[in-house]
Amino acid sequence: MNEEKHFSDEFLNAFVDDQLAAEEKGRVYLEIGRDETLNRRVCELRKLRDLVQLAYRNPPAPPVRQRAGARARRFNLRFGIAASLLLVLGALIGAQFELLLTTHAPVTVGAAPLTMSPHPADRSAYRIPSNKVLIHIARDDTLQLGEALDEVESLLRYYRDSRQNARVEVVINGKGLELVRVDTSAFADRIQQLQREFDNLTFAACQNTIDRLKREQGILVRLLPGVVVIDSGMAELMRRQNQGWSYIQV
Amino acid sequence: MEILDFFLRTREAQRALVEARARLYRVAYAWCRNPALAEDLVQETLTKALKKSAQLRDPKARDAWLFTILANCYRDYFRRLRDMDDIDDVEISHDSTPESESSRAEVVGMVRAAIARLSNGQRQVVTLVDLEGFSYGEVAQILDVPIGTVMSRLCRARNTMKTLLLPEFQKNPAMVRDIRRIK
Numbered sequence: 001m002n003e004e005k006h007f008s009d010e011f012l013n014a015f016v017d018d019q020l021a022a023e024e025k026g027r028v029y030l031e032i033g034r035d036e037t038l039n040r041r042v043c044e045l046r047k048l049r050d051l052v053q054l055a056y057r058n059p060p061a062p063p064v065r066q067r068a069g070a071r072a073r074r075f076n077l078r079f080g081i082a083a084s085l086l087l088v089l090g091a092l093i094g095a096q097f098e099l100l101l102t103t104h105a106p107v108t109v110g111a112a113p114l115t116m117s118p119h120p121a122d123r124s125a126y127r128i129p130s131n132k133v134l135i136h137i138a139r140d141d142t143l144q145l146g147e148a149l150d151e152v153e154s155l156l157r158y159y160r161d162s163r164q165n166a167r168v169e170v171v172i173n174g175k176g177l178e179l180v181r182v183d184t185s186a187f188a189d190r191i192q193q194l195q196r197e198f199d200n201l202t203f204a205a206c207q208n209t210i211d212r213l214k215r216e217q218g219i220l221v222r223l224l225p226g227v228v229v230i231d232s233g234m235a236e237l238m239r240r241q242n243q244g245w246s247y248i249q250v
Numbered sequence: 251m252e253i254l255d256f257f258l259r260t261r262e263a264q265r266a267l268v269e270a271r272a273r274l275y276r277v278a279y280a281w282c283r284n285p286a287l288a289e290d291l292v293q294e295t296l297t298k299a300l301k302k303s304a305q306l307r308d309p310k311a312r313d314a315w316l317f318t319i320l321a322n323c324y325r326d327y328f329r330r331l332r333d334m335d336d337i338d339d340v341e342i343s344h345d346s347t348p349e350s351e352s353s354r355a356e357v358v359g360m361v362r363a364a365i366a367r368l369s370n371g372q373r374q375v376v377t378l379v380d381l382e383g384f385s386y387g388e389v390a391q392i393l394d395v396p397i398g399t400v401m402s403r404l405c406r407a408r409n410t411m412k413t414l415l416l417p418e419f420q421k422n423p424a425m426v427r428d429i430r431r432i433k
Contacts, residue, residue: 010401013408017379019386044416048408051415052380055361059279062289215286 007031007038016045063214131159131166132245136237137176139250142186145179148250149190156198166200169240173206173233176250177213180205182222195226206233266309267299270316273382277317280377281324283366291327295320317378318392328370364414372407375400 007015007028014020015028032039133155137148152168159166178184180191180203194201205221207229213219223229230236241247274295278288298319306315365373371393378389386404390397 009405009409013405014386014401017386017404044412045408048411048415049380051357051361051411052365052376055358055365056276056280056377056381059276059288060285062275062292063286 133168134240134245134247135170136249137172138174140175140178169202171204171233171236173209177209180224180227203227204230208232277377291323294323314388321392364411368407372403375403376407
């Protein structure tokens with residue numbers, strides 16, 4: 001019977017991991033010199049430990065992330081201050097101009113007629129006078145995107161020409177993100193021109209989609225200037241609709 | 251002076267946390283094989299550690315303390331993910347097996363694949379011992395299991411790895427020569 005049979009696997013693991021008292025270690029060393037099989041068992045355990053260390057010496061780098069949290073906090077602070085000022089200003093202006101806001105007409109976007117305004121007789125509704133329109137883009141069809149931008153422009157022109165207050169937000173997620181990516185957008189100039197012309201227009205890109213592109217395809221998304229990032233496109237759609245925004249899906 | 255000492259200790263603790271980041275990430279990656287998830291786990295670990303850094307009385311115990319937090323974050327992640335599964339039964343998917351990895355240039359991939367095939371508990375023990383050099387007692391404390399469990403898990407893990415890996419190296423002796431050269 002070999003001497004090595006005296007040593008269990010657990011005991012030899014503890015020996016390799018330097019978990020034994022000096023006396024026990026000495027006993028193993030003594031036996032290793034006498035028994036080739038025991039020597040081989042110890043060598044195999046050491047080799048396995050070395051292999052594990054080798055396998056994780058250089059783990060893959062963690063994904064680079066945009067500091068969305070910090071940016072969002074800065075944005076929130078600025079937004080909070082600006083919103084407070086606007087609220088006060090809006091209340092003052094609203095009181096002065098309440099009587100002027102009495103004529104509104106139905107708006108047609110594409111083939112779907114949409115009544116954006118409440119009945120003129122409902123005066124109380126004009127205390128918050130904006131027409132709020134949410135346009136959702138989740139596809140990358142170039143023809144459709146071009147038509148969608150045409151509709152956005154028509155809508156904004158209509159509101160401006162008819163002297164109505166309005167806000168239009170284009171929420172972009174999924175494949176639609178190509179519309180506002182620097183490297184893929186076929187409408188970069190058009191979008192910038194619209195942003196210059198209409199300060200009540202917002203393009204909002206979904207952070208979840210940006211993260212997913214990075215995670216699944218390794219694409220580091222760079223957005224066109226002026227495009228804001230929102231935490232989740234779907235959440236934004238729900239929030240806005242709960243706030244009374246009209247929803248149009250492209 | 252006591253206030254000054256307190257702040258210095260806190261600063262020192264925070265600096266040590268930042269330095270531990272790479273080691274935490276390496277172990278987290280070994281556990282979950284997903285860089286993004288590993289990074290999330292490390293972020294969560296460091297956030298919790300920074301919040302509680304003043305509670306750490308013995309700086310020598312910092313490493314075990316940090317990896318305890320990491321192990322808890324990892325456990326919580328699986329609890330959130332699958333309430334009904336025992337995490338020890340969860341095998342991390344891997345698109346290759348040790349048997350399929352034959353090129354000597356893929357030794358690293360073979361070893362990682364073999365580790366991915368271990369049970370979660372075995373994987374945690376073997377990486378804490380081999381990568382971080384924790385004692386069995388420290389591993390028992392980190393994972394909140396008896397020391398006998400640590401020893402049996404380690405033993406089973408290495409036996410499994412031996413079965414998966416060593417025949418491959420015997421078929422390709424060049425691999426072992428390559429490993430020696432790398433070392």
